[in-house]
Amino acid sequence: MRLRPALLAILAPLALAGCTGSGAGVPTDSGAVASARVATLDANQLATLLAAGEVVLIDVRTPYEFADSRIPGALNAPLTHFDPAAIPVDTAREVILYCGSSRRSAIAAEQLADHRGVVVRHLAGGIRAWTDAGYETVANDPSDDPRSR
Numbered sequence: 001m002r003l004r005p006a007l008l009a010i011l012a013p014l015a016l017a018g019c020t021g022s023g024a025g026v027p028t029d030s031g032a033v034a035s036a037r038v039a040t041l042d043a044n045q046l047a048t049l050l051a052a053g054e055v056v057l058i059d060v061r062t063p064y065e066f067a068d069s070r071i072p073g074a075l076n077a078p079l080t081h082f083d084p085a086a087i088p089v090d091t092a093r094e095v096i097l098y099c100g101s102s103r104r105s106a107i108a109a110e111q112l113a114d115h116r117g118v119v120v121r122h123l124a125g126g127i128r129a130w131t132d133a134g135y136e137t138v139a140n141d142p143s144d145d146p147r148s149r
Helices: 007-022 043-051 063-069 101-118 126-132
Strands: 038-041 055-059 094-099 119-123
Touching: 038 043, 038 101, 043 055, 043 063, 043 101, 043 126, 094 101, 094 126, 119 126
Parallel strands: 038 119, 055 094, 094 119
Antiparallel strands: none
């Protein structure tokens, strides 16, 4: 279908006007746009928040990656099955996501931000940045690993 230039001139401003309104779930008073609803924090900032008990930490890597090495206290919600509605809501603690490098956690953070309509943060550089900064990780006992059976 080809639109005539006169019709296009009339419809284009109407279409653009529809893009500038406030979207459902996006706070209208913050001036936030979709890309601004995801933010990062570094390993030192996360360590400070964890020490203060202010975080629900979610690891979005696979269960095997989670078993091999994770940040203490993290819960596992793999990106392959990520359901924002299943992420715990805790009004006293912020949900922060991480993965191996921050690629998967950025995807999950977008999904969670869309679901909750708030800014969601994730760890810049993922668990690699965490270990590079010298912070502790924990792992399952290798004898508990189903891959060894």
